[in-house]
Amino acid sequence: MILPRLLSTSRxxxxxxxxxxxxxxxxxxxxxxPPVPSCTNLTPHQKRYASTLVLVEHKNSxxxxxSLNAIGAAAKVGGPVSALVAGSNADAVAKxxxxxxxxxxxxxxxxxxYDHGLPEVFAPLIKASVExxxxxxxxxxxxxxxxxxxxxAAALLDVSPVSDVIEVKSEDTFxxxxxxxxxxxxxxxxxxxxxxxxxxxSFAPAVLTGGAATAxxxxxxxxESGTEWVSEEVVKSDRPELGxxxxxxxxxxxxxxxxxxxxxxxxxxxxxxAVGASRAAVDAGxxxxxxxxxxxxxIIAPQLYIAVGIxxxxxxxxxxxxxxxxxxxxxxxxxxxxxxSDYGLVADLFKAVPELAEKLNK
Amino acid sequence: MKILVPVxxxxxxxxxxxxxxxxVDTASVKHSMNPFDEIAVEQAIRLKEAKKATEILAVSIGxxxxxxTLRTALAMGADKALHIDTGDSETLPLQVAKLLKAIVxxxxxxxxxxxxxxxxxxxxxxxxxxxxxxxxxQATFASKVELAADNKKVNxxxxxxxxxxxxxxxxxAIITADLRLNEPRYATLPNIMKAKKKPLEKLTPKDLGVxxxxxxxxxxxxxxxKRAGGVKVESVDELISKLKExxxx
Numbered sequence: 001m002i003l004p005r006l007l008s009t010s011r012x013x014x015x016x017x018x019x020x021x022x023x024x025x026x027x028x029x030x031x032x033x034p035p036v037p038s039c040t041n042l043t044p045h046q047k048r049y050a051s052t053l054v055l056v057e058h059k060n061s062x063x064x065x066x067s068l069n070a071i072g073a074a075a076k077v078g079g080p081v082s083a084l085v086a087g088s089n090a091d092a093v094a095k096x097x098x099x100x101x102x103x104x105x106x107x108x109x110x111x112x113x114y115d116h117g118l119p120e121v122f123a124p125l126i127k128a129s130v131e132x133x134x135x136x137x138x139x140x141x142x143x144x145x146x147x148x149x150x151x152x153a154a155a156l157l158d159v160s161p162v163s164d165v166i167e168v169k170s171e172d173t174f175x176x177x178x179x180x181x182x183x184x185x186x187x188x189x190x191x192x193x194x195x196x197x198x199x200x201x202s203f204a205p206a207v208l209t210g211g212a213a214t215a216x217x218x219x220x221x222x223x224e225s226g227t228e229w230v231s232e233e234v235v236k237s238d239r240p241e242l243g244x245x246x247x248x249x250x251x252x253x254x255x256x257x258x259x260x261x262x263x264x265x266x267x268x269x270x271x272x273x274a275v276g277a278s279r280a281a282v283d284a285g286x287x288x289x290x291x292x293x294x295x296x297x298x299i300i301a302p303q304l305y306i307a308v309g310i311x312x313x314x315x316x317x318x319x320x321x322x323x324x325x326x327x328x329x330x331x332x333x334x335x336x337x338x339x340x341s342d343y344g345l346v347a348d349l350f351k352a353v354p355e356l357a358e359k360l361n362k
Numbered sequence: 363m364k365i366l367v368p369v370x371x372x373x374x375x376x377x378x379x380x381x382x383x384x385x386v387d388t389a390s391v392k393h394s395m396n397p398f399d400e401i402a403v404e405q406a407i408r409l410k411e412a413k414k415a416t417e418i419l420a421v422s423i424g425x426x427x428x429x430x431t432l433r434t435a436l437a438m439g440a441d442k443a444l445h446i447d448t449g450d451s452e453t454l455p456l457q458v459a460k461l462l463k464a465i466v467x468x469x470x471x472x473x474x475x476x477x478x479x480x481x482x483x484x485x486x487x488x489x490x491x492x493x494x495x496x497x498x499x500q501a502t503f504a505s506k507v508e509l510a511a512d513n514k515k516v517n518x519x520x521x522x523x524x525x526x527x528x529x530x531x532x533x534x535a536i537i538t539a540d541l542r543l544n545e546p547r548y549a550t551l552p553n554i555m556k557a558k559k560k561p562l563e564k565l566t567p568k569d570l571g572v573x574x575x576x577x578x579x580x581x582x583x584x585x586x587x588k589r590a591g592g593v594k595v596e597s598v599d600e601l602i603s604k605l606k607e608x609x610x611x
Contacts, residue, residue: 123494142593144522148502149486151455155494160456160578163485167510173581178483179379183386184584190577225501226532230517234525271611279541289542290524295481296541303609314378327601342592343604355598360611
């Protein structure tokens with residue numbers, strides 16, 4: 001860890017007394033925290049010290065799994081990590097967040113204005129939170145929620161955000177895929193505040209219990225918005241969520257119809273997995289767009305990915321090529337999907353998939 | 363109602379890009395309009411065809427070659443085009459958003475329709491940033507756009523995690539198009555010819571009074587790690603035994 005150069009002497013001293021370096025801590029006991037310097041009187045040295053805010057997405061008092069990955073990514077930045085939770089049930093979510101390992105603080109904003117993730121209200125809240133808490137980094141998962149809000153907040157702060165980060169090299173250097181994952185760029189940000197969205201599959205999730213974060217009231221910001229939330233249609237499913245599933249079975253155009261996806265659901269259920277689809281299958285109306293895997297759909301990295309009747313276009317590979325083991329079933333032996341598959345089976349999917357499901361029973 | 367549609371010239375989506383000397387080789391590969399921008403242009407044209415919009419201005423920021431992309435937009439049905447020449451240097455979404463804000467201030471459109479992301483930098487930022495800079499409402503990842511009868515509001519269905527969401531934005535507003543919004547039309551030959559006569563204005567960032575320099579630099583571009591070659595199995599039984607060996611099932 002980088003230390004004395006970035007901290008004032010008194011701060012180092014007090015950290016030492018808190019047992020920060022692990023020696024003799026019991027003898028000294030715990031000294032009170034030094035006052036947090038406000039944004040206006042920071043010395044350049046203090047300004048460089050990382051302090052990260054993670055924007056937490058939640059629904060029905062459940063924390064989005066991807067937000068836990070974002071907290072995991074925040075730990076890689078170094079420095080204390082705070083979480084920001086806003087909404088009418090923020091208190092209930094904050095209670096759970098208090099137990100998350102790696103979190104120091106939970107900033108709670110109780111207001112129904114934040115219930116539907118509207119960027120018009122979240123962006124000013126992030127700006128106010130950054131200025132109030134002098135955060136050097138703001139992270140959110142690269143979910144539709146995070147992607148919608150973070151760039152707007154960055155514009156308000158006049159900084160360039162970094163999207164879909166897959167690795168944190170240092171406080172200011174990040175790695176992200178470009179060109180549908182066919183190239184990997186390392187970028188350096190010299191902006192005063194770094195706003196990042198992080199790819200969930202690239203960071204281990206933070207553990208939900210065992211931590212001891214303190215909750216406090218977050219910053220306030222104007223909540224008027226030119227956008228009104230009207231309604232939503234969310235597909236209900238008992239199967240594991242596509243983004244977090246260990247096994248994913250995905251179908252393409254070759255399935256021929258939505259009804260035929262039943263054989264994939266059957267196989268997925270045997271494996272305790274989720275079902276996904278290629279763009280072709282979504283465009284053809286076989287399944288809903290929320291199942292699309294690829295550059296413009298979901299990016300997944302399960303333990304086992306089974307591609308059924310998917311040719312393997314660049315845009316699809318962008319969403320699944322970090323899967324641990326890829327299996328493909330396709331009757332065209334020349335299909336590009338075989339080039340990235342660990343195990344390929346050249347066969348008619350309508351025979352092979354039911355057979356596979358059947359034999360998994362035994 | 364006037365609609366502004368920003369379009370970007372990118373490496374064609376079907377091209378398998380090559381990484382050489384720490385950057386992506388874009389010199390001799392086919393370029394075309396970013397696919398999401400085609401959808402944005404199409405949406406603007408449909409609003410005009412439905413007599414909701416009166417004028418469509420397409421704008422592109424980049425080298426002089428971006429003018430080809432603007433001609434494509436004009437051939438599809440845009441009325442006028444504007445090229446902001448930034449030379450060969452790559453522009454960051456924040457730079458683009460600031461230039462677009464200057465254009466919005468000048469041209470006063472009621473709607474700006476962008477693609478949700480460019481398939482080269484995959485940033486997915488420009489629309490949101492422009493909305494932030496202007497203080498306008500934003501409706502990202504749109505799969506359906508409907509203008510209210512009085513043209514004061516736009517109702518947008520958005521693609522979100524797990525399904526769809528409907529929001530209503532006060533106009534002026536920013537919309538970013540998702541794949542499902544529509545199927546873009548092809549430019550017909552007569553329309554391509556006509557497009558050559560449509561007005562194409564050229565400006566520089568200086569003309570717009572924007573001299574922002576980004577603080578984000580690309581240090582390195584590498585090839586992604588290659589996957590080790592796999593094997594083809596002969597039967598479902600062999601597949602099952604391989605997966606069992608790996609402890610996957």
